[in-house]
Amino acid sequence: MESNNVIGKNLEIFEVGPCENAYQMGFMIGQRFSKMIKSRLATDLILQNQLLPFAQTPKSQPLLQSLAITNKKKFPEYWDELLGTADGSGSPFLEIMLLNFRKEILPFVPQTTVDSKNDDDTNDDCSDILLVSDSMAVAAHNEDANVALVGHTYLIKGILSNGISFTAYTYAGELPSCAFGFNSLGMAFTLNSVPPTEEEIVAGAIGRNFVSRDLLEAQSIDDALKAHDDNSLCRGERAALLPKRSKSDFLSLLGNNKDAKYPIYMTGPLLYTLCTAVIDLDEQTFSIMEGNPKETEASFVFSMSSRQ
DSSP states (O other): EEEEEEETTTTTEEEOOOOHHHHHHHHHHHTTTTHHHHHHHOOOIIIIIIIHHHHSSSGHHHHHHHHHHHHHEEEEEEEEHHHHHHHHTTTHHHHHHHHHHHHHGGGGGGGOTTTHHOOOTTTTTOOOEEEOSSSSSSEEEEEEEEGGGTEEEEEEEEETTTTEEEEEEEESOOOOOHHHEEEETTTTTEEEOOOOOGGGTTTOOHHHHHHHHHTTTTHHHHHHHHHTTTTTHHHHHHHHHHHOSSSHHHHHHHHHOOOHHHHHSSSSSSEEEEEEEEEETTTEEEEEESSOTTTOOOOOOEEEOTTO
């Protein structure tokens, strides 16, 4: 078992595995990024002002127990990985659990404080562009999130015991990945926030972080779709008006911030574009850009080919 890390601008990549078990992989990730994970736990207003106070109430216990039982039964290895992350970072498991299930728990948190809406992250939806034409096949993605996540993300390259490896952009303390990633079989994905309506919410169901963690080990499109199916407009209007003839056009679109109220590329005060990912199916590459994509070069360029 070997691990190493390489600095790329502000984003760090940590290689881990193959490990004896999932707990050990989580432990090593937690240990390596302990300081960053603890910093996020201490400064995340959604966790501190909403999730933790709710978790201390009797009303929360059936929901938390149901989430734990359901997800541990469906994905026992990923649950162990989460336990390892908490232990490795020296963080309370409850806080790590709340981070990973924040989208599943927040709809049940009573909105009792004046500032709760200011903390809410339900609008941290990302932007994607997909194009398949005679000249190119490209997917590009802006990773937009609450500003509290600035400086609290890293890349994980996990090497599994079956020889498959994955690379995933990871929020500190969370399972890889609620953002985007790919594996050595050429399977890649980006994730967007499409929250259910109030009537569709089911308490204690499978968490999105567990579904996306499973996608990293998908060996085919059918495999990935099964993982998804089992757990079953201003920006768009502006995007439709912008030219999209080349890869640089797409990057300019994702870097567009001319609309003061609804910019595609966001720089605060509440929401922030953490980075941009570009999947080029022709070149079989996965690139990550830090900063405005229309003004910067890629910080990382990974080959998605299993032959390299």
